Amino acid sequence: MNAAAVILKDVKVRFETTVLTFSCTVPAGEIVAVAGASGSGKSTLLNVVAGFEEPDEGEVRIFGDDMAGHLPAARPVSVIFQENNLFAHLDVATNVGFGISPSLRLRAADRKRIEEALARVGLAGFGKRLPPTLSGGERQRVALARALVRHRPLLLLDEPFAALDPGMRAEMRDLLADLHREESNTILMVTHHPDDVRLFSDSVLFLDKGRIAAHDPIDRFLERRDITAINRFLGHGTER
Numbered sequence: 294m295n296a297a298a299v300i301l302k303d304v305k306v307r308f309e310t311t312v313l314t315f316s317c318t319v320p321a322g323e324i325v326a327v328a329g330a331s332g333s334g335k336s337t338l339l340n341v342v343a344g345f346e347e348p349d350e351g352e353v354r355i356f357g358d359d360m361a362g363h364l365p366a367a368r369p370v371s372v373i374f375q376e377n378n379l380f381a382h383l384d385v386a387t388n389v390g391f392g393i394s395p396s397l398r399l400r401a402a403d404r405k406r407i408e409e410a411l412a413r414v415g416l417a418g419f420g421k422r423l424p425p426t427l428s429g430g431e432r433q434r435v436a437l438a439r440a441l442v443r444h445r446p447l448l449l450l451d452e453p454f455a456a457l458d459p460g461m462r463a464e465m466r467d468l469l470a471d472l473h474r475e476e477s478n479t480i481l482m483v484t485h486h487p488d489d490v491r492l493f494s495d496s497v498l499f500l501d502k503g504r505i506a507a508h509d510p511i512d513r514f515l516e517r518r519d520i521t522a523i524n525r526f527l528g529h530g531t532e533r
């Protein structure tokens with residue numbers, strides 16, 4: 294598992310008042326927490342990888358391939374956002390079906406895969422329900438089921454548990470960890486929660502003011518005391 298899942302090389306994204314700069318190499322098969330204060334650039338980094346944001350400069354490679362000009366749908370990624378992952382007027386099975394075929398031309402074997410994915414995330418029998426009738430946690434499970442049927446080797450999660458209570462967060466974390474073991478995929482997950490970092494990740498990309506301030510294996514990251522923003526994030530008081 295030494296190949297790189299993601300390489301960002303001198304990537305620059307310019308907004309009106311800000312320039313964000315990213316360079317990093319994420320090994321395949323890792324769970325990587327993407328952390329940092331609000332406005333530090335976490336979502337932008339994910340959007341650059343997913344293809345929702347084109348960099349002004351630099352190179353984005355996913356499993357070795359240069360992603361320049363590749364639309365999001367053409368990238369080997371699945372993305373789960375904090376919310377609004379689902380079409381509210383379409384039932385759960387149809388929402389998951391989009392992961393298999395955007396035109397929803399689903400064969401019997403596809404419908405079986407949808408049912409299996411729903412069962413895998415604890416939602417057997419939910420296929421005919423509409424998203425507004427589900428709890429926040431159930432909706433995120435549907436989004437996860439849709440990611441599952443896609444079998445993409447890179448899963449990007451932008452604060453996927455933000456709207457969930459602590460018990461549900463822990464459940465979702467466990468479920469993701471199980472799926473990661475089964476699929477051997479690479480996961481980049483934006484989170485504001487130190488617990489997600491401590492309990493879930495192999496390594497941490499820590500952003501500060503639009504650049505990557507630290508990219509460490511989890512043990513090393515938790516021992517750091519040299520960056521104020523990390524101390525603040527980990528609750529290490531005012532020490533520098």
Ligand SMILES: Nc1ncnc2c1ncn2[C@@H]1O[C@H](COP(=O)(O)OP(=O)(O)OP(=O)(O)O)[C@@H](O)[C@H]1O
Nearest residue numbers: 308309310311329330331332333334335336337338
């Ligand atoms: N479309 C945009 N136009 C202008 N500025 C933007 C745009 N998107 C992001 N920015 C700016 O880029 C910086 C990084 O934003 P980003 O959303 O990536 O941060 P974040 O770390 O994900 O924040 P949060 O934790 O609050 O979601 C911020 O200063 C933000 O205002």
